[in-house]
Amino acid sequence: MKLVTFERTDGQCHIGALRAGEREIVDLTAAGDAVFADMLNLIDGGDAALDRAHDVFAAAAQVVAIDQVGLLSPVPEPRAILDCLCFEEHLMNAGRYRHVVTNGAPLVDKADGPPPIFRELPLYYKGNRFSVVGAESDIVCPRYSRFLDYELEFGVFLGRRGKDWKVEEAADAIFGYAIFNDASARDRQMHEMRGMLGPAKGKDFDTGNVIGPWLVTKDEVPVERGLRMRAWINGDLVTDGNSGAMMHSFPEIIAYASQDETRQPGEFIGSGTVGGGCSLEHGRFLKHGDVLELEVEGLGRQRSRIVFQDGGA
Incomplete structure (x- = not known):
């Protein structure tokens, strides 16, 4: 459904x-x-x-x-938001282009590959569950940022309460899937993460989590074969990726997140950004008035207007 x-x-x-x-x-x-x-x-x-x-x-x-x-978002207030980084291409691209925001050196070198920890563990941070909006809402850039970015993701809503799940058990905990745009204030994010505590105001601002347009129950989503993931800005195709490139599956992520911690139905877990799935990876950023469309095969399409509170001046 x-x-x-x-x-x-x-x-x-x-x-x-x-x-x-x-x-x-x-x-x-x-x-x-x-x-x-x-x-x-x-x-x-x-x-x-x-x-x-x-x-x-x-x-x-x-x-x-x-x-x-x-x-509205299919679940306007999830019980929690956990967001991962499961696409190697995004990790490498974002590391190479971070100097566009910071004017510093690239964070990673393609020859070195991703830091091993990202393949070892499905790392995640915790988002603001109260800043969720629906698929046709404006995304309003916070006043402290000039580098607003989109992040094309999808995620799962949990349908069961549980703890210490094995991977095969974690698969049964999935209720359904939805598109996720983890909007980012890149300049504030890069500055904050110098403190090694993860993102805060770089991610947590009103309209910063776009989930929807709908929640598709797991029986209708063939994730095992990979889902095409695309984004358009003002009608121009800017992202064309596939969920099959994830370094960790959702059952693996859920099993890890449940270690010695009780997970609840209604929690949302994001995949992280697909390769090429944000403006930073292309050395460009969203502008006031841009129309952003995100689509994941079988999960619908989001259409958001970008708003800078000063009109982009």
């Missing part, structure tokens, strides 16, 4: 499932079941809740046109 959270004309937020053609939504919340109050309730309900959702979807008692509602 392709699940959405949407705002009705009366201001109420509902969840629903897309019909074929992606032009109509079956309103699940209108069925009156408590499990459909919001997306976290549905995820918490597990297989029984999904079975009930399929029944309501088949009956299609309440259907709304997608262009008559406002799409």
Whole structure:
């Protein structure tokens, strides 16, 4: 199923499932079941809740046109956001081009390859779960940055609570997948990370986490064969990659994240940026008024307008 959270004309937020053609939504919340109050309730309900959702979807008692509602992120407030760096090409490209922001030397040399730790462990940082917006929202550059960047990713929502999962068990913990744009204030990010504590205000600003347009349940996403990942700026194709290049699979990431730590349903884990999947890798950055589109095969497309609060002056 392709699940959405949407705002009705009366201001109420509902969840629903897309019909074929992606032009109509079956309103699940209108069925009156408590499990459909919001997306976290549905995820918490597990297989029984999904079975009930399929029944309501088949009956299609309440259907709304997608262009008559406002799409929010499918999970407006995930219980956590963890974001990895699982694409070697992105790591190497970003390291070579960091001087565009810092005016310093490149961070990595192509001949050396990536630092071994990135292949040894699926490293991640923790994002701000309250700064999530939907796939058609503006991305507003924070006032302290002049180098706003996009990051083309996708990720998983967990559907189970658990701890110390083996890799084969972790695969069963995946509820579904969604596109993720981990927007970055590159100049602040580079400056902060000199302190060796990871990103803070370089990542954590309002509108900085774009998730959606929908959450696709895992039974509909053939990740094992690799998903095409593309980005456009003002209609020009700027990224064309594939998820098959990930150094670690999502079950491997989830198993690592669950070591001696209880994971919760509704947590979101990002893949990290696909190779070529950000402006830094091309030596360019987003400008005020740019229209950014991100697409992952089978997961839909985001369309965001870039806003600089001073108009880019």
